[in-house]
Amino acid sequence: MTDAPSQPDVAREEVRAAQAGDLRAFEALYRANVGRVYALCLRLTGNRTDAEAATQDAFARAWERLGTFRGDSSFRTWMHHVAVNVVLLRHRETTRRLRRVENVADLERLDPVAPSVRHDERLDLERAIATLPEGARIVFVLYEIEGFSHNEIAERLGLAENTSKAQLHRARSLLRRVLE
Amino acid sequence: MKDEDRLRERLRQLPREVAPERDLWPEVARRAKARRRRWPLLAAASLAAAAAVVPMLRPAPQAPPPIARAPLPSAPPSEPPERAELPEEAEYVRALASLEFELEQRRPEMPERARQAVDEELRTVDAAIAASRAARIARPDDGELASDLARAYEDKIDLLRETTELVTGI
Numbered sequence: 001m002t003d004a005p006s007q008p009d010v011a012r013e014e015v016r017a018a019q020a021g022d023l024r025a026f027e028a029l030y031r032a033n034v035g036r037v038y039a040l041c042l043r044l045t046g047n048r049t050d051a052e053a054a055t056q057d058a059f060a061r062a063w064e065r066l067g068t069f070r071g072d073s074s075f076r077t078w079m080h081h082v083a084v085n086v087v088l089l090r091h092r093e094t095t096r097r098l099r100r101v102e103n104v105a106d107l108e109r110l111d112p113v114a115p116s117v118r119h120d121e122r123l124d125l126e127r128a129i130a131t132l133p134e135g136a137r138i139v140f141v142l143y144e145i146e147g148f149s150h151n152e153i154a155e156r157l158g159l160a161e162n163t164s165k166a167q168l169h170r171a172r173s174l175l176r177r178v179l180e
Numbered sequence: 181m182k183d184e185d186r187l188r189e190r191l192r193q194l195p196r197e198v199a200p201e202r203d204l205w206p207e208v209a210r211r212a213k214a215r216r217r218r219w220p221l222l223a224a225a226s227l228a229a230a231a232a233v234v235p236m237l238r239p240a241p242q243a244p245p246p247i248a249r250a251p252l253p254s255a256p257p258s259e260p261p262e263r264a265e266l267p268e269e270a271e272y273v274r275a276l277a278s279l280e281f282e283l284e285q286r287r288p289e290m291p292e293r294a295r296q297a298v299d300e301e302l303r304t305v306d307a308a309i310a311a312s313r314a315a316r317i318a319r320p321d322d323g324e325l326a327s328d329l330a331r332a333y334e335d336k337i338d339l340l341r342e343t344t345e346l347v348t349g350i
Contacts, residue, residue: 030205030208036196060208144191145191145194
């Protein structure tokens, strides 16, 4: 039996090659990680179009920043951080724009779930998460699925820690109502 | 509490990976290539500038800073030019005007080789902007085209910013 290189070793080789400018190696890294990055982006953004754009942004950003990856963590973990940062940056930009443009729309988004959605018996958890108001959804996904602490979420989103806790509570309450 | 436990259990069962419904790689590759195309340019500009420009850029002991950040009589207009017909363009056009102004100020101090390389890159990104603009104007309801145009502008902003930083950072 030959000693096949382990998966992390293969990834390390691909990272080194990609850092040297090998786009095919970077594509291999993309293929190995896109499912995870897209799942994260989809849950954070709540819709396919934004998730696709965020995923592309994240990998484009990763390519630009590959030189800063020193291998202290796995590429997968590093890529995950890049993706979270990209989505949160997009969220902050959107929030700024929305604040400038319209405040009324916020009130509509606070309506927990549209009636048509509420009565859909086939609604699954993914879709329920996607219907959460943006702020509550981001906190919920980061805390419950990605394992961030309230302190980390507060820092990344520029919120008070109590606001993060309140958003999580709100998200859970809304989800319970949707999933009942 | 039982509700919360049930919710946590369901969350644990969510898949860690979800495949996108379409292949996102071609766009990532396009952007990566645009960036890579610039690496040799930036490296060349950096080296050439380091070798040839440092003495020229080194200010005299009491010389003013090389770039005037305060408004000057010849500063770029604060309003975007008339060409900005599309609503999403205005901010990009304004940012570009400022960066182009800054680069123009630096242009005489750049080595000829770097100047030519930058000009060639600018022609490429300008062509991409023109093509994206034309497509966007022809199909104003197509959101993808709006994103393409935004990316083309961002490419140009990146190019101008990086080049200026390289020259001014020496």
